[in-house]
Amino acid sequence: MHLAFTEGEQAFREEVRQFLRDSVPPAMLRKMVEGRDVSKEEMVTWWRILNEKGWGVSHWPKEYGGTGWTSVQHYIFKEELQMYPAPTPLAFGVSMVGPVIYTFGDEAQKKYYLPRIANIDDWWCQGFSEPGSGSDLASLKTKAERKGDKWIINGQKTWTTFAQYADMIFCICRTDPAAKKQAGISFILVDMKSKGITVRPIQTIDGGHEINEVFFDDVEMPVENLVGEENKGWDYAKFLLSNERCGIARVGVSKERIRRIKKLASNIESYGRPVIEDPAFREKLAACEIELKALELTQLRVVADEDKDGKGKPNGASSMLKIKGAEIQQTTTELLMEVIGPFAAPYDEHPESSDEAMDWTAQIAPSYFNNRKVSIYGGSDEIQRNIIAKVVLGL
CATH class of the missing domain: 1.20.140.10 (Butyryl-CoA Dehydrogenase, subunit A, domain 3)
Incomplete structure (x- = not known):
């Protein structure tokens, strides 16, 4: 059984395959085929090759650096990357926080963060899960209190993939403890180099280190790092998770x-x-x-x-x-x-x-x-x- 793609879509698939044959670094390809870890440096090099081609954030709107491809073309592109195999662009930036920023963020956030995400100038990680708040994510306890022009963040995130590499983390934090749990959450961008952040590794069952615990102790972030409206972060998190689940x-x-x-x-x-x-x-x-x-x-x-x-x-x-x-x-x-x-x-x-x-x-x-x-x-x-x-x- 063969899926019915149009002639143009088949030609596009061949274009992607040829680009991969010409551009994927051989040493990285061997590691990918063998199921071995690819270094951060190798991944960043490859993603910048994609970005130079104009394919780093292919599914974003054209005004933010996207390609204008159809959804089918984007599907073909991702499938070919996975089958070649080559690393897909960093999901936490490209597929998760990037779309949240260009959909709900203000113009200053779009202008600053989106180009940096596309070129992997910032490596992002995801601050969602907490001890006791995994599947029931809305029960999270990490809190952000506004004091003047700052957010003061305290709490803990866990299962944070690649936090050891990250420059930035997008967090959902409780900003209104009196509201029902889904209604009192905000979406805040946090600099991982900030004072008060501690990253501790978690070793996985296969012996690897890809996940971490992240602790926040009176971490200060400017109020402008809030994405969208205060206490509307649950809506943005659901939007993000829907995109993540399609990718999974x-x-x-x-x-x-x-x-x-x-x-x-x-x-x-x-x-x-x-x-x-x-x-x-x-x-x-x-x-x-x-x-x-x-x-x-x-x-x-x-x-x-x-x-x-x-x-x-x-x-x-x-x-x-x-x-x-x-x-x-x-x-x-x-x-x-x-x-x-x-x-x-x-x-x-x-x-x-x-x-x-x-x-x-x-x-x-x-x-x-x-x-x-x-x-x-x-x-x-x-x-x-x-x-x-x-x-x-x-x-």
């Missing part, structure tokens, strides 16, 4: 994993024959591919609605994409574990083997463990089902 589907990532599964399963033997010839394994792989095709079609329907109804409008279907996308990403890592069997030892770098496939398998178990988080971050699956019931089904 990561169809291109799952396509690339399935391609790798097939390659490895054709080369690795179990009981004297390639794993790909095992009927039980083939059945599981086929079921995963069918689910992925259904997800792809659903995401394209959401993309088509964006062009029809207008971009920037939150879509309840993003919760469906988030749930199913997470399930498929986890399934693909499980299939990879099944393919390589004993080579899944998490910290065995297989130094005795010169086979490229065997070297790459050293990263499969860590990837499997790391992907357990996908059904939790961005709002747990249980919360997504509640959103679907309310927004999509009207229950």
